Amino acid sequence: APLQLRELVNCRWAEEVTQQLDTLQLCNLNKHEENEKDKCENHHEKLSVFCWTCKKCICHQCALWGGMHGGHTFKPLAEIYEQHVTKVNEEVANLRRRLMELISLVQEVVR
Numbered sequence: 086a087p088l089q090l091r092e093l094v095n096c097r098w099a100e101e102v103t104q105q106l107d108t109l110q111l112c113n114l115n116k117h118e119e120n121e122k123d124k125c126e127n128h129h130e131k132l133s134v135f136c137w138t139c140k141k142c143i144c145h146q147c148a149l150w151g152g153m154h155g156g157h158t159f160k161p162l163a164e165i166y167e168q169h170v171t172k173v174n175e176e177v178a179n180l181r182r183r184l185m186e187l188i189s190l191v192q193e194v195v196r
Contacts, residue, residue: 127147
């Protein structure tokens, strides 16, 4: 049967579902781009090793057979990541303490 414009019903949730689908597609695109950044340019493998000598993330193939990192010192990337997270958290704590000191000094000046 033909459908008339006056017979249409406003579907309140259709716009919300459409927005969620758009967001999901954007997230999937961003994840794909992030995954490509986390792969070795030469071997297209996941970056899993940190070359301490070059200060660079590399894949295990580069570490073992790449030739460019012969005789270099390596550490697991997860270990280096944890060290950096710890260092950043310590710096944030120091900055928060300094902020509290500065707020206190400003309050003294205002008094």
